[in-house]
Amino acid sequence: MSKKNLAIATILIALILDQIIKIYIKTNFILGEEVLVFDWFRIHFTENNGMAMGFEFGGETGKLFLTLFRLVAVCGIVYWLYSTIKSKVHNAVIIAISLIFSGAVGNIIDSVFYGVIFDDSTNKVATLFADEPYGKIFHGKVVDMFYFPIWSGNLPNWFPFVGGEPYTFFQYIFNPADAFITIGVAILFIFSKQAFPKD
Template sequence: MDTTTQKQASTRKRWMVATAIILFVLILDQIIKYLVKTNMQLHDHIDITSWFQILFTENKGMAYGMAFSGTWLLTIFRLITIIPLFWILTRIIKKHLPMGLVVCLSMIIAGAIGNIIDNCLYGLIFTESYPEYLGMPIAHVVPLGQGYGHFLDGKVVDMFYFPLFTWPQWVPILGGKVFFNAIFNFADSSISCGAIALLLFYSRFFHIKQKEE
């Protein structure tokens, strides 16, 4: 096998890995969100262990429930951000850089797309979710355009909650508060794991252009 053929095979392999990761994250993320959205009331929870719960929440903000005013602005920002990420992924694949870079960036891209789907489509295809005490039915899928909101106005579904421990009351400022009280989804975890691994193991590749020069 000549060098050109080997490079072509390597490029195909990297694209296959990137595509598989993106599809896996997207499909699993949407399955989890659908099951939670259509089987739980808002703020309902399932105790898996003393430190892990499935807690159904929705937000119009950023990852881990952080607030952001203007859902459509955030969605447009996410859409714009994905474009350079895809461009970087293409460069990494074409230059045959380490497979780990392909994996990390694919996880980040997949997680971003997962939450974009919520923002773009959930308001169009789902009915509103309500807390159990309001006595409203569990949300369900409706024909396109008959949901609780408009395009770019959907709420992101979150469900993973890890209340690892509560700070002792004597601890200044943090006393009585839960350590790591963020509620997140599979897409958020994909972004975080990809970004952390990228920083820990591949930060030297952030300056590819300088290295080439």
């Protein structure tokens, strides 16, 4: 398989998987609903109005700025991927950049379109292509569902920042797109010499 086809296949598989899982969660779960898979792994439906890990800023204007920033960032990733394919680097680097691109686009799809194709998930299951959507274009909410509360308890007082307080590791809820970005970055780190040659 050529490097170009490898990139296209990785992007398509990742994007389709991301959107299938998000649409399934959105159309089968009520906001806040949770399914226990294991003690350390749960499916917990939540929506993210802002940046990664639930951070928000600037209200509606901040949300629009964030979405536009993501679109610009994706253009940069496309150029990076194109340049990498032409330079004939290791296939792992192509896969890594393709995963990062897929993750960014996956969350952009939520932010741009979900507000105009879904209705609200509060106290009911959302409808796809709803007559009364919950938002407007560029102001959609990102769907998150993977929750890994591997350990909960009180950390020692000497522990920096959270010592002496109740703490859960890992407390953040994320989605497939976030996972693809993380995996892509990890692969780049492992293959850093091939991804960022000194010459």
